[in-house]
Amino acid sequence: MxxxxxxxxxxxxxxxxxCEVACKLNKHxxxxxxxxxxxxxxxxxxxxxxxxxxxxxxxxxLCDLCEERVGEGRLPTCVHHCQSGCMYFDTIEELAKxxxxxxxxxxxxxxxxxxxxxxxxxxxxxxxxxxxxLIYRAFDRPQVxxxxxxxxxxxxxxxxxxxxxxxxxxxxKAWDRAGGKCECALxxxxxxxxxGVTLNYMMQGGMNPIGWEAxxxxxxxxxxxxxxxxxxxxxxxxxAKE
Numbered sequence: 001m002x003x004x005x006x007x008x009x010x011x012x013x014x015x016x017x018x019c020e021v022a023c024k025l026n027k028h029x030x031x032x033x034x035x036x037x038x039x040x041x042x043x044x045x046x047x048x049x050x051x052x053x054x055x056x057x058x059x060x061x062l063c064d065l066c067e068e069r070v071g072e073g074r075l076p077t078c079v080h081h082c083q084s085g086c087m088y089f090d091t092i093e094e095l096a097k098x099x100x101x102x103x104x105x106x107x108x109x110x111x112x113x114x115x116x117x118x119x120x121x122x123x124x125x126x127x128x129x130x131x132x133x134l135i136y137r138a139f140d141r142p143q144v145x146x147x148x149x150x151x152x153x154x155x156x157x158x159x160x161x162x163x164x165x166x167x168x169x170x171x172x173k174a175w176d177r178a179g180g181k182c183e184c185a186l187x188x189x190x191x192x193x194x195x196g197v198t199l200n201y202m203m204q205g206g207m208n209p210i211g212w213e214a215x216x217x218x219x220x221x222x223x224x225x226x227x228x229x230x231x232x233x234x235x236x237x238x239x240a241k242e
Contacts, residue, residue: 003109004065006076007095008057011104012086014202015040015055019078019087026066026077035062036078043208049190050197051209057087059108065089084202156223164216166228171214173225175201182212182232189238197232209234 015038023035037060042053057078066076070089074080079087088095092109099105157165166174182195189195203211211233221227231239 002091005092005109007088007107009086009102009105010054010056012084013055016083018081018083019057022077022081034060053210164219166214166223170225174228178230183229184231184235
């Protein structure tokens with residue numbers, strides 16, 4: 001008999017607590033009781049200068065993997081209501097395979113294992129896999145940055161201070177190019193060469209150390225990915241002082 005569990009790709013958890021709320025409502029839990037609890041790790045600075053700041057949803061002993069829901073062919077309520085699509089429900093074997101592609105993830109196997117009668121259903125057309133479409137598993141929402149349709153030429157738009165605004169589609173391309181890391185290479189910022197600190201895509205515009213912005217290289221240039229750099233909030237604050 002297959003064992004089922006949850007996998008949480010916490011790199012993309014934003015700490016919205018939707019899973020907590022959905023679980024409490026589904027189970028009619030009183031105040032102070034949780035079937036899943038979102039814990040906060042950080043912000044804290046590592047010895048190498050990088051920052052840790054994560055939200056990590058943790059199932060509690062009250063979690064039964066939504067036994068009634070999955071018996072009806074529905075996802076556990078926490079997975080269904082996850083706003084960032086970072087939670088998955090499947091067999092432990094399948095989750096182990098999936099976790100190889102998602103290094104910032106945790107698998108939760110509940111013990112004792114609930115007597116789950118997992119129904120099968122056909123995924124919506126846009127979420128079917130090329131093979132084996134009639135399996136019950138979490139919607140495999142890929143953690144990729146969405147791209148906007150390519151335009152022949154981007155129109156230039158400036159903010160009230162005269163700074164070039166880079167369209168989000170081009171920002172996404174710059175993010176992919178940077179590998180999600182700060183590209184600042186300025187002297188005097190406490191790093192040799194490119195900064196390289198790992199950032200969180202969801203923290204664009206954030207004011208904490210893993211917040212970031214796409215900064216134009218040439219303020220009067222073209223609004224494209226090649227004309228901007230991904231810069232972390234720490235380096236942006238340093239630039240503002242220079």
